[in-house]
Amino acid sequence: MTSVKQAVIAERQLIDYLRIYLEHETQRLDDIKRFFSRVTSLHSGIYNEQSATIANPIVAFKLVKRLKSEWMNVVHSNEAEENINALREGYRRMEGSLPKLEDLQGAAQGLMRLQDVYDLRVEGLVRGHFQRITNGNAVDIYKPLVPDTLSGDDCFLVGKVAYDLEDYYHSVQWFEEAVRLFRGTDWSPENEGTLEDALDHLAFSHFKTGNISYALSLSQELLLHDPMNSRVHFNVEKYEKLLDESPAVTNQSLVLKRPDSTYLRTRNVYEKLCQTKGSQLRRSVVASGVNQTTAEYRISKSAWLKDSAYGVVGKVDRRITMVTGLNVQLPYAEYLQVVNYGIGGHYEPHFDHATSDSSPLYRLKTGNRVATFMIYLSSVEAGGFTAFIYANFSVPVVENGALFWWNLHRNGQGNVDTLHAGCPVIVGDKWVTGMLKLYAITLEKKC
Ligand SMILES: O=C(O)CCC(=O)C(=O)O
Ligand SMILES: [Fe+2]
Structure with a gap:
């Protein structure tokens, strides 16, 4: 949505360029039309009459001048090119801030x-x-x-x-x-x-x-x-x-099937839960081997907020500690992440904790993610629920509301009931922060 707002501003600038272009082009065509009317009226006027009129040296001079000079100036005018070039130059200047x-x-x-x-x-x-x-x-x-x-x-x-x-x-x-x-x-x-x-x-x-x-x-x-x-x-x-x-293939009533999705098994429940009510950021990445990559199953933009950078982050951290009794400072928890979802932005069903020993999460040597604390920073007009697939409930996006859940059982095993998703936003600007994933060392330390 942040990019959509920037796009609105960019389009206003383009409108200005186009307005100037239209003014100049209208002026140019008006000038040509004046020439056209003048020449047309001459031909329905003096040239229609006696040849004596043409014999008038002034008439003859003007005719010759028009044909040798005026028509050439009109036909070979650079004005149209200059106008379109100015428009293109304006567009080129804007290109960096236009959607890709x-x-x-x-x-x-x-x-x-x-x-x-x-x-x-x-x-x-x-x-x-x-x-x-x-x-x-x-x-x-x-x-x-x-x-x-x-x-x-x-x-x-x-x-x-x-x-x-x-x-x-x-x-x-x-x-x-x-x-x-x-x-x-x-x-x-x-x-x-x-x-x-x-x-x-x-x-x-x-x-x-x-x-x-x-x-x-x-x-x-x-x-x-x-x-x-x-x-x-x-x-x-x-x-x-x-x-x-x-x-036999003439059949007109073939039933088309939706393309396979990675989460087909849980898709029906996910969609049902999403439908229940119906009412300096970067594209979010997901862990993929050593690298972070963008993925179709997570469509949003996100940034990490460091405590030192913004005083308010420290306050949020302290409040989460007061509510949960957990230390949320590094290295016990990761930085607060702020996420913004755009058109159809969503996060398909997933676990916040690692489900395999080879998960990139373990490279951080912090242990698995014990719990998640998530705060909604905005409400949305429709869609965007957080849906818990196996637990079979969904939570509407309500500004200042927060969700907290344990991802792991007490024995350290992942709790499958935490499979969850961010449903696509239908209309609105969904901002979430938190996604504060507390690591297992939080608990080890406590013990
Ligand atoms: O946006 C949501 O509702 C869920 C986000 C989430 O599950 C996550 O970022 O891990
Ligand atoms: Fe999640």
């Missing part, structure tokens, strides 16, 4: 994650509604005060992110909407895709999921728009041949 491709892909995947975890309908999302079908009725799980809708091109882009990941389950649904919306709208200069692109990608996604007859009819529709496209002609022939060989 990774952010765009992440935001699209965030939407798809919300779609999956909260079982939202793409048609609803397109209209700006966060709806789920329950017993045949569309139920709002969140109702924005000011709904924002998605265009055909927006859907095309989400579909394209899924498509590039070979996730045809999602690409089919999003391209379907893109095609429907593109059919009713004109092309705009800001668009990434066209109706033809969407038909092409949708057809191929259906082909990949085995729905050959639908892939064929979409490709045939595409040929009506782009009759010379030899690749599509080739595909049509291929699909027809496939259908001739085995007509």
